[in-house]
Amino acid sequence: MKKNMICLMLMRILKKAINIFTDSFFVLYFMQLTNNNILPLGIYYLFLYSALIVSVLIVKNFLKSKKRIWLLRTGVVLNFIYFLIILLLRENIIKFAWLLGILYGIEEGLYYSVFNVYESEIKKDKIKEYIGNYNAICSVISVIIPLVFGSIMSYSGFGKCTFIVLLLVIIKIIITIIYNEISIPKQRIVNLKKYFNKIKKNKLVLRAHFVSIGNGLTYSGAFNILITIYIIRIFKNSFSLGILTSIFSIVTAFASFLFAKYVKRYKYKKIIIFSNLLVIIFLLIMMIKCNSITIVLFNFIQSFAKTYASLINENNLIVAANSKDIKNVFKEEYYVTHEIFIYIGRVISYFAFCLLALSNNVIFTNIVMMSFVIFLIIRMIISLNLQKSIDIYENNNNT
Numbered sequence: 443m444k445k446n447m448i449c450l451m452l453m454r455i456l457k458k459a460i461n462i463f464t465d466s467f468f469v470l471y472f473m474q475l476t477n478n479n480i481l482p483l484g485i486y487y488l489f490l491y492s493a494l495i496v497s498v499l500i501v502k503n504f505l506k507s508k509k510r511i512w513l514l515r516t517g518v519v520l521n522f523i524y525f526l527i528i529l530l531l532r533e534n535i536i537k538f539a540w541l542l543g544i545l546y547g548i549e550e551g552l553y554y555s556v557f558n559v560y561e562s563e564i565k566k567d568k569i570k571e572y573i574g575n576y577n578a579i580c581s582v583i584s585v586i587i588p589l590v591f592g593s594i595m596s597y598s599g600f601g602k603c604t605f606i607v608l609l610l611v612i613i614k615i616i617i618t619i620i621y622n623e624i625s626i627p628k629q630r631i632v633n634l635k636k637y638f639n640k641i642k643k644n645k646l647v648l649r650a651h652f653v654s655i656g657n658g659l660t661y662s663g664a665f666n667i668l669i670t671i672y673i674i675r676i677f678k679n680s681f682s683l684g685i686l687t688s689i690f691s692i693v694t695a696f697a698s699f700l701f702a703k704y705v706k707r708y709k710y711k712k713i714i715i716f717s718n719l720l721v722i723i724f725l726l727i728m729m730i731k732c733n734s735i736t737i738v739l740f741n742f743i744q745s746f747a748k749t750y751a752s753l754i755n756e757n758n759l760i761v762a763a764n765s766k767d768i769k770n771v772f773k774e775e776y777y778v779t780h781e782i783f784i785y786i787g788r789v790i791s792y793f794a795f796c797l798l799a800l801s802n803n804v805i806f807t808n809i810v811m812m813s814f815v816i817f818l819i820i821r822m823i824i825s826l827n828l829q830k831s832i833d834i835y836e837n838n839n840n841t
Contacts, residue, residue: 449621450560451576456614457553458580460521462587463607466687468528469670471600475536480671481799486539487664487792493547495785498555498778510556511623517552518618522611524549529604551781558777577702581695585688592684637775641768646835647776649828650762651783653755656821658787661748664795665814669741676734686738690745697749707836710754710829717747718822722815729811755825758832765835791817 469483476482504510524545528535535542561572595603641647659665673686705713724740759780762768768776794817798810 449617452617455579456610459583459587466670467591467595470674473674482536482539484792484796484799486543489540489543490547491785491788493544494551497548497551498781501555513552514556515618517549518614520549525608584691588684588687637772646831647762649831650759652824653828654780654783655787656824658784659791659817660821663788663791672737676737690741693745694749697746701753713750714825717750721747722818758828761832
């Protein structure tokens with residue numbers, strides 16, 4: 443593997459480790475400080491994703507210039523500042539939740555705008571090796587990291603965990619310095635108007651973007667945080683959260699292995715339907731009777747379903763990104779639009795999350811929770827539509 447490819451993989455692995463902390467243990471700490479009031483958390487995420495989309499739109503015109511490497515580095519430096527502020531503020535982070543959300547959103551917008559483009563430039567004959575090695579390493583750290591963070595937070599406190607995350611971010615900063623910017627033969631600004639005119643009749647690309655909305659509504663939005671909160675409310679402490687997160691990571695790794703070894707493309711439609719229906723059924727069961735057993739069963743099922751959905755969509759989104767209308771001219775526009783559509787789904791998702799925080803009776807709570815069931819149904823439908831377009835596209839290219 444070339445140096446740049448190794449750098450990208452290391453950055454992605456470190457980002458995964460950091461995300462385990464922010465998606466689970468930071469949420470736990472936040473909930474402890476607010477006495478299980480989820481409204482401040484919902485507001486934090488709304489500010490986060492609002493800042494993210496603004497930063498994506500602002501930096502889009504630098505994605506086809508050599509200045510983009512500085513955007514990536516700036517994003518990682520902002521990530522360091524974000525965790526340093528958390529470490530210094532400790533219990534006072536609730537007062538500045540909106541500011542932390544904005545800072546983290548800007549960092550995510552800068553980082554992923556550039557990182558997605560860099561990954562898309564990996565040579566076709568190397569992408570399988572890249573993804574395979576990443577998934578293998580990720581399977582290991584997804585089991586180890588939650589146990590490490592859970593144990594440290596349980597015995598040494600949240601501050602020690604944050605300090606470790608700061609060290610991981612410093613390593614990321616060093617890697618961005620080692621990374622060499624590739625030559626860009628032709629520089630021009632990102633033109634979203636021209637891009638939308640180009641794809642307005644392209645069902646494959648449009649449906650790929652609609653799937654991004656579905657991701658924002660569910661697994662890339664409030665749905666994941668909501669499930670984490672359910673676990674926190676039942677199991678209470680960081681050590682239990684770490685153990686459960688590790689167990690579900692093992693399930694995810696096993697699901698990935700089964701997918702890679704046995705799942706063929708012609709089975710994708712059935713898997714999309716079956717996995718989504720199972721998640722919906724077990725979510726309804728958990729809503730009716732929420733206890734340790736139903737939560738564990740739901741997470742077991744959704745670990746499989748989320749893995750299969752993510753792998754299928756990742757493959758399909760790459761196919762769409764490399765289609766003839768996109769590959770050589772509009773790759774940057776494609777990924778900017780991808781972030782915009784995910785943001786649309788996330789805003790709707792976190793708006794429902796905030797409504798859930800305002801629930802003061804069981805009936806209203808169940809009504810809001812049903813919105814997440816609807817989001818899963820919407821995701822299933824648009825994923826099936828994309829799969830249909832992918833099948834048609836690949837059949838036409840193979841004939």
